[in-house]
Amino acid sequence: MNTVSNGLAVVEKYLAIVLMIVMTAVMALAVLFRYFLNSPLSWAGEASVFLLTWISFIGGSLGLKYKAQASVTFLLDILSPKMRKTLLIIGYVLILIFMAVVLYYSYTWVFSSSTVSQKSNNLQIPMWIPFSAVPFGLSFAAVHILSHLSGLMRKEEGK
Template identity: 30%
Template sequence: MKQLLKILDHAERAAITIMMMVMVILIFVQVFTRYVMSDSLGWTEEASRYLFIWLIFLSIGIAFVDKKHISIDILLDVLPTIVQKIIMQISYIILMILSIFLLKQGLDLVENLQQFSQKSSTLQIPMWVVYLSLPVGFGIAFLRLIHVSILLYIDRPDKESEVDHI
């Protein structure tokens, strides 16, 4: 199980890093061709937009493990540890339910888009590929929520490097 979570973590982080690098390069090329060569490449804008969508949905799960989602924890910090764990577990369960709902809705959306066979305007890729980021992202987020729920009850000496203790 630990090995599978490490592989998932490395794959997610590598995919996000590659997407970010490609996106930066595409945007640089777009700016260069538009302002220096006075001729823009339309496909770079569309490609970077779709990469950004995938990047956001893939980042949801990692943000759960790294505890990077926005939260107000001033009240939580003054409560006893057991109460903190109970409240966090309840919030994880609510987020799991939401992730399952969004995963199901995303799959339905992708299925509907496959029937219409709509393509993007410039790149001519099927739009269901773009929208597939929704169920993939929330599927991974669901797995990560199970992961952080388990980590909640494991005493770790170094809470900063949770990925190493998978």
């Protein structure tokens, strides 16, 4: 599972880099056209919001991969190693349950007939494309959490 998580993280990093470069270029063009050419781009704001949404969900997934979230660990620090692992396992399982619920509803939402037929105002792209950031990001994050959980279980078995 760790190999899958690591491979997915590489793909996510490159995807995030490309999306950030594209968003930066779109915003720079928007400023150039609005203030220097006096001809604003109507689609730039919408494209930036869609790109930022994708970047946020991919970044959130990478944050889970590298355990980069802010956390208060004083309780974990005072517990015995066995209790610490038990608490971490419970935490990972709760995160996975939450993700499963949100994933179910996000896939239902993205593939609903109203979303599939809906188009964005300025870009005229199908709305399932920007909305897909939610299930994709959470699916990637679930893989990373499963990897952490399996690694924690292997440590426990190795003792």
